Amino acid sequence: xxxxxxxxxxxxxxxxxxxxxxxxxxxxxxxxxxxxxxxxxxxxxxxxxxxxxxxxxxxxxxxxxxxxxxxxxxxxxxxxxxxxxxxxxxxxxxxxxxxxxxxxxxxxxxxxxxxxxxxxxxxxxxxxxxxxxxxxxxxxxxxxxxxxxxxxxxxxxxxxxxxxxxxxxxxxxxxxxxxxxxxxxxxxxxxxxxxxxxxxxxxxxxxxxxxxxxxxxxxxxxxxxxxxxxxxxxxxxxxxxxxxxxxxxxxxxxxxxxxxxxxxxxxxxxxxxxxxxxxxxxxxxxxxxxxxxxxxxxxxxxxxxxxxxxxxxxxxxxxxxxxxxxxxxxxxxxxxxxxxxxxxxxxxxxxx
Numbered sequence: 001x002x003x004x005x006x007x008x009x010x011x012x013x014x015x016x017x018x019x020x021x022x023x024x025x026x027x028x029x030x031x032x033x034x035x036x037x038x039x040x041x042x043x044x045x046x047x048x049x050x051x052x053x054x055x056x057x058x059x060x061x062x063x064x065x066x067x068x069x070x071x072x073x074x075x076x077x078x079x080x081x082x083x084x085x086x087x088x089x090x091x092x093x094x095x096x097x098x099x100x101x102x103x104x105x106x107x108x109x110x111x112x113x114x115x116x117x118x119x120x121x122x123x124x125x126x127x128x129x130x131x132x133x134x135x136x137x138x139x140x141x142x143x144x145x146x147x148x149x150x151x152x153x154x155x156x157x158x159x160x161x162x163x164x165x166x167x168x169x170x171x172x173x174x175x176x177x178x179x180x181x182x183x184x185x186x187x188x189x190x191x192x193x194x195x196x197x198x199x200x201x202x203x204x205x206x207x208x209x210x211x212x213x214x215x216x217x218x219x220x221x222x223x224x225x226x227x228x229x230x231x232x233x234x235x236x237x238x239x240x241x242x243x244x245x246x247x248x249x250x251x252x253x254x255x256x257x258x259x260x261x262x263x264x265x266x267x268x269x270x271x272x273x274x275x276x277x278x279x280x281x282x283x284x285x286x287x288x289x290x291x292x293x294x295x296x297x298x299x300x301x302x303x304x305x306x307x308x309x310x311x312x313x314x315x316x317x318x319x320x321x322x323x324x325x326x327x328x329x330x331x332x333x334x335x336x337x338x339x340x341x342x343x344x345x346x347x348x349x350x351x352x
Contacts, residue, residue, distance in 0.1 A: 001321050003349055004208065004329035005341055006030060006058055006285075007046065010037040015337060016046045020053040022345040028058020028088060028329055034098040035284055040073045047080035054084040058329070059157045059175060061092035062104045067115035068127065068136060075120060075138070075146035082150035087120075088175050089113055090157030094237075094284050097244050100277045106162045113156060113170045122148045155206065161190045168194030173206035173326075179256055179304065180238055181209065184323040208327035209320070212238070214307035215343060222298035222307065230340070232288035232296045233333045235304045239295070240280050243268060256303035260295045267291075285331040310347040317352065 002025040007016050016027050027046065031039045039057055046055055055077065060070050070089075078085040089112070091103035104112065118125040124137040141148055156167035157175040164181075167174040168191035176187050188207060195202050212234040214227055221227070239257060243265070246253055253261050271279050283289040288296070301307055306316050317328065332340040 001317055001325070001352055002026065002208070002327035003344075004028060004058075004327060005337075006329060006331045007042060008032075008036040008286075009334075010042055010045070013042070013045045013049050015341075016053065016055075017049050018338065019341055020050050022341060023349060024053060024341070024345070025327065026054035026056070026086070026329075028056065031057055031059060031061050031064065032095040032098065032284070033064060034278075035094070035282060035286075040077070043077045044080060047077055047085075050081070052084070054086060055081055056086035056155070057088045059088035059090035059155075061090060061095040062109060062112040063092045063096050063101065066129070067112050068119060070112075071116045071119040072138070072146060074152055075148055078147040078150055078152055079144065082147050085150070086153045086155055086173075087116070088155040088157060089116065090175070091163065093241055093244070094281050097277060098281045102248065106166070109163070110166050110170065113154065113166065117154055117170060120148060120152050120154070153206065155208070158187070158190070164190035165194030165197070167191050168196075168202065168205075169198040169200070170194075172204070173208065175208055175210070177210045177238075178212075178306070178320075179254075180241065184209070184320060184325050188324045206326050207324060208329060209325055211328050211330050212305040213313070213330040213340075213344070214301060214305045215313060215340075215347060216307065216309055218309070222301045227301070228293060228296045229288060230333065230336055231301060231305050231307070232293060233283055233285055234331060235296055235300055236283065236288065236292050237285050238304060239264060240284070243280060257300075259297065259299050259303070264295055267295075286334050288333065310351070313348055314351045317348070 004026040005019045005024050006028045008030045029039045029042045030036050043055055074087040091109050093103055096103050115125055115127060119138060124135050126133055127136045153172035155173035155175050156171035158164035158167045159177055159181040164187050174191055181187050212231055214231040242253055242257055306313055
């Protein structure tokens with residue numbers, strides 16, 4: 001099992017170097033322009049300040065920039081950190097919805113990945129913009145303004161069967177979530193179907209998941225103030241996604257969110273309609289909104305989190321590893337992030 005952290009602030013590159021020193025394997029830099037620092041600036045500083053940790057977007061959003069621009073961005077970072085750069089690409093849940101927009105559709109998502117992949121391989125690709133199609137490729141690469149020589153794996157974010165199949169068809173890895181991305185064997189089955197459709201083998205395929213994590217202290221209960229503060233923002237980020245998903249699809253909320261669903265939707269309906277999309281996502285994996293703290297119950301923690309004493313978490317991670325998961329990433333609230341990655345390294349990683 002490999003372990004990752006996430007970074008979102010331009011002035012906290014020391015967090016990435018600290019994680020590197022603690023033995024973390026990779027770092028995602030988030031791409032959410034309304035609530036986070038610019039990912040390419042953060043990646044560039046992190047690349048200059050580190051030596052071993054792998055760096056990439058977690059995840060780049062097609063709706064925010066053209067595919068050639070995104071490919072150039074990660075290839076530029078690869079010039080600073082050759083051989084330890086990767087690119088996560090997703091449809092853009094928070095980044096788009098924080099502007100009142102929908103994420104990229106699955107067909108356009110696949111086309112975007114294909115263009116980025118071809119350009120990163122140094123290939124020429126037909127590219128359509130503003131109704132005009134022309135062949136494009138990176139030129140003058142011998143001048144080393146970017147690096148296409150060191151491989152840049154593409155990790156496709158997929159929480160549903162079609163996006164997970166795209167990861168198998170086009171990607172070098174899958175980024176999914178627990179519980180939102182479904183059971184790991186189910187997700188990897190979708191990946192396999194995509195690979196079979198494309199006639200691909202999945203040798204070296206990297207399957208990782210964003211998990212919600214809560215390490216209890218000796219004798220601590222799930223309803224302690226500390227426990228709620230540590231996992232609450234991550235739980236609510238998942239709830240926020242489901243609010244938009246149910247509104248857009250008309251689908252039923254999954255069983256694991258039903259304990260609070262009606263009460264939360266009544267609370268959400270009280271917000272001003274014109275800015276509800278902003279309020280819904282502003283605390284995203286950063287802090288627990290005080291008005292939402294009442295929705296974090298022991299039942300919700302059990303439904304959404306890998307939780308327990310360190311030895312219990314180790315066993316849960318070993319089980320995920322047996323199911324085919326290669327890596328996990330967790331996002332700590334900003335006020336707890338240094339302590340949490342230190343505790344996790346000492347109490348969990350050292351046992352695995």
